[in-house]
Amino acid sequence: MIQTVNLTKEFNGFKAVDNLNLRVEKGDIYGFLGPNGAGKTTTIMMILGLIPPTSGKVFLLGEELKPNNVEVKRRIGVVSENQYFYKEMTAEEYLTFFGELYEVPNVHRRIDELLEAVGLRNDRNKKLGAYSKGMQQKLAFARALLHDPELLILDEPVANLDPTSIKQIRDLIEEENRRGRTVFVSSHLLSEVERLCKKVAIINRGKLLAEDTMDNIKRRLTxxxxxxxxxxxxxxxxxxxxxxxxxxxxxxxxxxxxxxxxxxxxxxxxxxxxxxxxxxxxxxxxxxxEMSLEEAFITITQQNISLLAQGEGNA
Amino acid sequence: MRTFRVMKTLFKRDFLYSLYSLGYYVAIFASFFVSSFILKNFLDSIGEEDILVSAYPLNYPLYITLVIISLYLVILSGISISREREQGTLEVLFYGPVTPGSFLWGKYLKDLCLGMVALGFTAVYFYLVSLFTNLGFTLGLVKALIMSVFLLSCVVSFGLFISSLTGRIRSSVLALVAILGAFLAIQLGYNALLGFEKESLSVPMLYVRQAMSYVFRGISWISPFAYLSRGLDSVVLENPFLYVVNIGYAVVYSLVFMFLSVYVMNKKGVKA
Structure with missing residues (x-):
């Protein structure tokens, strides 16, 4: 579903992402971890085609990502770390607007279902400027799922949520995954990643240090x-x-x-x-x-240990 | 086909939002207010002198109205991309089926349609003026209004180009003020130098005047307001060829700036 080949991004000589090779298979819930400044968001921006890589390639849904390949983008849903909205719109107007952009059939019925699922049904006519951060995050989820995407890319999806909302979103992600959707999650909340993800990748200073199932990573560290x-x-x-x-x-x-x-x-x-x-x-x-993911993460990133076989991950 | 649907959706959201904004009507009202003031002075002078010396008495007030509407539109289009960049909404649009092309043409159509609605109000205003003053709603005025659509297109595409270069609303406004101010300063400076007899100028000043004439000629192809003056002049000259040529220039100008904007946006991306 997602494959990056020697993906590199340099900013004024500084390598924010360095020869990154990721592979997300269909049906995965794939955790993408790394400390602040590790290059996670830059990688996601390149995967989404929002910034061009300095070198390397991105394959999305089996196709090489070319600039402005909107047909591929129609098949993915994205929740970013920060939420950006047209504050003068209501939730219903906002989702209708995106529904029209993505040409969603029966858009109003779909909006009803999603607002119910994220618990915003009663706030559908409230202006988005009056939404709390948590509500905005849930609405971003509804927007990302609106067009029934095959792949969900989530950057810190539960960062601003209270425990009840976190569970709500986690259940939603698991439900969507059961329906066959592939999920790529970048998060700092390791406990959440540990609960959700089958496979994780850990990057530090732009380099991939580990990419495996959680059990394998923990086993290889000890x-x-x-x-x-x-x-x-x-x-x-x-x-x-x-x-x-x-x-x-x-x-x-x-x-x-x-x-x-x-x-x-x-x-x-x-x-x-x-x-x-x-x-x-x-x-x-x-x-x-068992070693927790948190312990594994700290061990890998602080000691900059690579669990990749030679030639794998970073070329 | 899908690109057109995306453009239409973007256009519809933006157009309706702008149509309900107060600023738009304030700009139109301000332009009518200034025009009415000019017309009053004009009518007073006709009353005093008892003679009408212009074949196109409504053209100057129309020019002033257009300048004010153009200033509003150039600022509106000048901040339209940078505002979405600054607020991050551009990034969200680009997660999906929106491309720099569909986004920019959607914005262009929105601003041009706003300009056309303003021209509609202007036509009604001048029709009423002609009824009350007997100055006559001439064919020349109709031609000038039709020409104005193309001239507003130049203004909008220029504004969008500036906006595509900048990441924040403040930078866009500052860039517009600086560029338009520079155009005006060069024009005023050149006009001032033209006011002097050639013999009264020193050799360095003659060089300055010559250099400014080249700059001025260059600017007259870049500044959208120069197209506005030239276009309305072609109506007064009653030269159909010049009229059509000016429409052609305006179309080419708009296309060039729109393609440049798409290119810049592709290069610069979605971040502020």
Whole structure:
């Protein structure tokens, strides 16, 4: 749905985006992360064709993005970081205007559905100048979905919203994704990205550092997996035999609770369960203590670690 | 076809919004007020002298009306792109099916239609004036009003070009004031130098006068107000060829500035 090939943008010699290679597949909810000034918005502007790249290419919906390719743009919906409206218009007039621009059939019925979905039905005749930031953000969502786009590009979509509205928008994004829409989300709210996204890309100083599923990124950042296990009986007797297992790097035993540090080459949970069963223990609970996306993000961006294979991501 | 639909949608929103704005009617009223003042002085002088010396007595008041309407339109079109850039609404339009071309032609049509509506009011005003003063609503006046549509087109395309270059409303207004002020200053300076006998000027001043004549000739092809003067002059001269040529010049001028505006907008993008 989106592919960038060696995408680069220079401003007066400064590389805001440096040889960026992204690939968003159909049906993905793709998180695009990076600290302030990492080049996220510049990348999005290039993807939307609003600023020309210094070099490299953008493919949108399978077509190379050329200047003013409006037929491709008709198939995408965008919610930007800042909301810009004609303040003298009401929500209904605003959406009708965009409905006419995008030639939306049955536009008034579609507007009704969307205003209901974003919780603005009762404010449809209010001037947009009187809308709060949260209401503006929701209206921008309604505008982005108005023409039933195949691809949604969201730049900080829940930045100005209260928790209830965040849930409303999150549900809406998930619902749209279930209907087959591909979603590209750039956000600072890592908890939101973690809940929503299947795949993420992390950029820093214009360079792509990681692009993978969330689980893979976390796994690749750590050389140990921590397992917390609750057993049916006291596990003190296991000490000697556990240390002999080749995939165990360390462990601690406390009564019937066991914490095991496993190697990361592959998933050893089955091997561990079998071992414990053979030793006469029943596993009551087994939990993986995971690195959060926030921890992964901070580790990657602060230490500028690249999780890309050579030749991948940044050429 | 779709581009035309986009243009029409942009035109409709902008045109209706501008038509409901007070500033538009204030400009038209101001132009009629100034024209009425000139006409009163003119009629007073006819009363005193008991003689009418002009074959086109309503043309000068019409010229003044057009200048005021043109000033309003040049500012309106001069801020139309920069305002949307500054407010960020341009960016939102460009997420979708709007291109620099459809956007600019939509704005051009909107401003030209506003000008034509103002010309409609002007025609009614001068018709009423002719009824009350017996000065006559002549064919020349009708020709001048038709010519005015093309002259307003020059004004609008020039304003849009300035707006395409600037990112903020303030910069657009300052640029317009500076450019139009410079045109006026050069014209006044040149006229002042022409007032001196050639023999009374020193050699450096003669060079200055010569240089200014070249600049003045150049400006007369760039300034939309020069087209306004030339166009109305062609009506007074009653020369059909010159009349058609001036319409042709105005069309070419408008097209050149519109294409330049689209080019600049493509280069400059949507950000302020």
């Amino acid at each position: 050389d140990t997996i921590h397992m917390e296990i609750e057993l049916s009986a006291n596990a003190e007797s296991l000490s000697t035999s556990l240390s002999e297992l080749p995939f165990v790097k360390g462990f601690t035993v406390e009564g019937n609770r066991l914490e095991v540090h496993l190697k990361t080459e592959r998933d050893y949970r089955l091997d561990l369960s079998r071992f414990l069963y053979e030793k006469g223990f029943l596993v009551l609970t087994m939990k993986t203590k």
